[in-house]
Amino acid sequence: MRFPEVLKRLRAIVGSDAVLDRAEDVMLYEFDAGVDRGTPRAVIFPRSTEQVSQIMRVATEASVPVVPRGAGTGLSGGSVARNGAIVMAFARMNRILEIDLDNHRAVVQPGVVNLELTQAVAGRGFYFAPDPSSQKACTIGGNVAENSGGPHTLAYGVTVNHVTGVEVVLPDGRIAQFGGKTTDACGYDLAGFFIGSEGTLGIATKITVKLTRLPEAVATLLAIFDTVDDAARTVAAITAEGITPAALEMLDGWTLRAVEAATHAGYPLDSGAVLLIELEGLREAVEEQAEAARAVCNAQNAREVRKAKDEKERALLWKGRKEAFAAIGRLSHSYYTQDGVVPRTKIPDTLRYVEEVGKKHGLHIGNVFHAGDGNLHPIILFDNRDADQTQRTLAAGKDILEYCISVGGSITGEHGVGMEKSDFMPLLFTPDDLEVMARLRNALNSASILNPEKILPSTRSCLEISGAPIPQGKPAQSYRGEWL
Amino acid sequence: MSVASAAAGITRELAAVVGQENVLEDPSLLQKFSVDEVAPTVAVAPGSAEEVAAVLRLANERDCAVVTGGGGTRQSIGGIPERADILIATSRLNAIEHFDPADLTICIGAGAIVSHVQEEVARHNLFLPIDVCRADSATIGGSLATGGNGPLQQGYGAIREFCIGVKFVTGDGKIAKGGGRVVKNVAGYDLMKLMIGSLGSLGVIVSANFKLFPRPRRTRTFVAHFATLEEAARFRNQIVDSPLAPMCFELVSPEAEEYLPREAIQSVTDGDFRLNAPPPPARTLWRVFLRAAGSDAVLDRYHRELGKNIINEIEGEGETRLWRAMSNFSETVLSLNRYAMFVRVSVPPQFIPMALAAAENAAMENNFMCAAVGRLGIGSLVLAFVPLLEEPPAVMQYGNATSALRSGLPRDGWAVVTRCPSDAKRHFSVWGTTPSDLQTMHILKQTLDPRGILNRGRFLV
Numbered sequence: 001m002r003f004p005e006v007l008k009r010l011r012a013i014v015g016s017d018a019v020l021d022r023a024e025d026v027m028l029y030e031f032d033a034g035v036d037r038g039t040p041r042a043v044i045f046p047r048s049t050e051q052v053s054q055i056m057r058v059a060t061e062a063s064v065p066v067v068p069r070g071a072g073t074g075l076s077g078g079s080v081a082r083n084g085a086i087v088m089a090f091a092r093m094n095r096i097l098e099i100d101l102d103n104h105r106a107v108v109q110p111g112v113v114n115l116e117l118t119q120a121v122a123g124r125g126f127y128f129a130p131d132p133s134s135q136k137a138c139t140i141g142g143n144v145a146e147n148s149g150g151p152h153t154l155a156y157g158v159t160v161n162h163v164t165g166v167e168v169v170l171p172d173g174r175i176a177q178f179g180g181k182t183t184d185a186c187g188y189d190l191a192g193f194f195i196g197s198e199g200t201l202g203i204a205t206k207i208t209v210k211l212t213r214l215p216e217a218v219a220t221l222l223a224i225f226d227t228v229d230d231a232a233r234t235v236a237a238i239t240a241e242g243i244t245p246a247a248l249e250m251l252d253g254w255t256l257r258a259v260e261a262a263t264h265a266g267y268p269l270d271s272g273a274v275l276l277i278e279l280e281g282l283r284e285a286v287e288e289q290a291e292a293a294r295a296v297c298n299a300q301n302a303r304e305v306r307k308a309k310d311e312k313e314r315a316l317l318w319k320g321r322k323e324a325f326a327a328i329g330r331l332s333h334s335y336y337t338q339d340g341v342v343p344r345t346k347i348p349d350t351l352r353y354v355e356e357v358g359k360k361h362g363l364h365i366g367n368v369f370h371a372g373d374g375n376l377h378p379i380i381l382f383d384n385r386d387a388d389q390t391q392r393t394l395a396a397g398k399d400i401l402e403y404c405i406s407v408g409g410s411i412t413g414e415h416g417v418g419m420e421k422s423d424f425m426p427l428l429f430t431p432d433d434l435e436v437m438a439r440l441r442n443a444l445n446s447a448s449i450l451n452p453e454k455i456l457p458s459t460r461s462c463l464e465i466s467g468a469p470i471p472q473g474k475p476a477q478s479y480r481g482e483w484l
Numbered sequence: 485m486s487v488a489s490a491a492a493g494i495t496r497e498l499a500a501v502v503g504q505e506n507v508l509e510d511p512s513l514l515q516k517f518s519v520d521e522v523a524p525t526v527a528v529a530p531g532s533a534e535e536v537a538a539v540l541r542l543a544n545e546r547d548c549a550v551v552t553g554g555g556g557t558r559q560s561i562g563g564i565p566e567r568a569d570i571l572i573a574t575s576r577l578n579a580i581e582h583f584d585p586a587d588l589t590i591c592i593g594a595g596a597i598v599s600h601v602q603e604e605v606a607r608h609n610l611f612l613p614i615d616v617c618r619a620d621s622a623t624i625g626g627s628l629a630t631g632g633n634g635p636l637q638q639g640y641g642a643i644r645e646f647c648i649g650v651k652f653v654t655g656d657g658k659i660a661k662g663g664g665r666v667v668k669n670v671a672g673y674d675l676m677k678l679m680i681g682s683l684g685s686l687g688v689i690v691s692a693n694f695k696l697f698p699r700p701r702r703t704r705t706f707v708a709h710f711a712t713l714e715e716a717a718r719f720r721n722q723i724v725d726s727p728l729a730p731m732c733f734e735l736v737s738p739e740a741e742e743y744l745p746r747e748a749i750q751s752v753t754d755g756d757f758r759l760n761a762p763p764p765p766a767r768t769l770w771r772v773f774l775r776a777a778g779s780d781a782v783l784d785r786y787h788r789e790l791g792k793n794i795i796n797e798i799e800g801e802g803e804t805r806l807w808r809a810m811s812n813f814s815e816t817v818l819s820l821n822r823y824a825m826f827v828r829v830s831v832p833p834q835f836i837p838m839a840l841a842a843a844e845n846a847a848m849e850n851n852f853m854c855a856a857v858g859r860l861g862i863g864s865l866v867l868a869f870v871p872l873l874e875e876p877p878a879v880m881q882y883g884n885a886t887s888a889l890r891s892g893l894p895r896d897g898w899a900v901v902t903r904c905p906s907d908a909k910r911h912f913s914v915w916g917t918t919p920s921d922l923q924t925m926h927i928l929k930q931t932l933d934p935r936g937i938l939n940r941g942r943f944l945v
Contacts, residue, residue, distance in 0.1 A: 409665075444927065
């Protein structure tokens, strides 16, 4: 089938106003918030599960790949079109279908914005726990695809821990239900397997999520350290003490100065690093844990531990954290954020290594990350107009990820593999591991009609493990990076 | 060639893989590995993932049906095996392969006994919240394969929420892993979720990595009782809509009380107890057991919030005994009545009364008594159908009771029979229907076990 004929059939399904194919329109969909780009041949906006199903039937028949896309806030190229694909965008499937507070569940369409679900239930004392920094824009469908996390996933878990059921359209157009409203799965945990598959197995068209009760009490501490080392050691010490913060974030000195200049959050300008520690739960427990956390910080040479006096102070501290990437965007033409994970006890060594990598490649690297679960976000500053800098940046990113793997870590904690890190997969997995994953992908998405060339490396690098190439994407403009 | 000789012919080859001392072919000794009275022809205990893979490749070549066994505590789940040519015992895969107390992570061989692992991590003041039935025999691999859970699911989530990595061998003999050793990780497909609850039908689990938790320094269990299930359900709503976050929140039906330690049920005073109310008449009351962890201030808060509903507060040894008995509920019932049937039911929690009413009717119509325990906050129930008459029930009664139960469940609810007499299994489906897509399950099964050698007949037949 020739492409104009495909377009004609797609327009017949969704209406002509719901298909874009002019160059100036589709250009807006050629990137996400990461480094990769790819121009889709068309963008289509379904309104219903049935339309998604019909679109997939046409796409399969015509062998036109489809890339699902929420808000495009992803950081690993998961929603970037490859192989002459069309993009399926979920802006028109954005309704909350059901709120079932009795069972602590909601059923939503994939295009519902993460924060909007929380806003819809907050008045009744509930929220949707996964809180990516992009939660004002990112969609729950995207969260499901990427198994998104956020600062508070330390205590509450990532998206997969908060979704019990997914209605899925498979590549051949078949509509299937994976899981439901019950907490436990009957038979294989298809929903659990599907979440985090980055749009390579099917398209979520209806999502059943858990709603969590808002905590009764919250305490937010800002612990200020003279050195990165002291702050990094404190992270493992807090864990070892049996304290489970809801969030435990770290900003190094350079980053917090950048943030302070932009947001005036009240971060101390002369410190080496700060930890943002949040405790939630029963009032009595929060008070005790906050004191215990303060004691640990002091024992690890904290210069000062401040406690947010009220919601306004708390919000300001978090504003600094959540807008850190936008603040950095003011300082650098471009930046590249990595998402490596290390065991928590390895954080001090890893941060020292990151600093060395920066020196080796002549680049500045800032650190603002989810310290509590060892999920680093080294931010490499560079100018993407400079080819040499760009190459050095990608090489530095690779060095860092290789180090994370060498200490027992992972290449991605929450951003997903996408197209950015698919060639790193052989560093983490054996050829047999990858073959089994490829088999599973092919079983449901045999012709790679859905989101081609994502997650799994190309066959060549799969075979040549030692010679895995670094990603060749063009780094994006920095201003988009705020959606982390 | 007969089925028996198909397996017997490869005994020597199996011995070459795992060592003669790790092959068992004496029929009298193999009886104890029987699954629904189907005894394996040969049992092997591989000592590594590579040996498991070699055994499975051999089984594929000879079209031998394979059953995997851990502690044997949950082998009653599933349909009757079509055959059991080779039983793979995970007993030698029992090492703690990696333990980082400071990182709160551990990698454990599938054959490790749950309670042994718990003792080991407790030495470091850590906690692995797997409270399956018979934890002193059950293995880590078996707990994963059966999606085993217990009362701690309320506070810590099911195993799927804290299993961070898995290594397994596919049905056709490929060693594969998913996840890793860090607590947050989205690299690659989530093979942990795929393996958990798949009942050994996709692969043989070799080892798994877990996130550990700080061991609660102090816990207390509050016991409430109610004249009706409706009152218990209202209490449930009051708790889940409060800021309280219990570790365990368990409902016990009036019929279930005799399977739990008497001291926890009756309001007797000893060192472990406080008495707040006169003892109620027995056998008519619904009981709720709420376990909380925290300091004195936190536990006092529970005491205040729970108020007049509480008849007992239990700490210390008595509390440990109570929760062990709660986990072992089905085992205790079975030891008293070998013809009992056990059903695992899951419903959205508001439908717990509806599910229990359906169970009650289903039991009565078929000459059973239904004893139930379950996770009030989650909607996960363990039902024991105990025959009322002394002679064994007719085989049809099991299927009829199950059908009646299923027909009374809400949409999204499901009921899986986890144990009943083998004869009865021939007359109905122990699995029933699932809200999840069966066709996709079959595709995945076909993908990882193309020749269908794993647990043939037991799951996805």
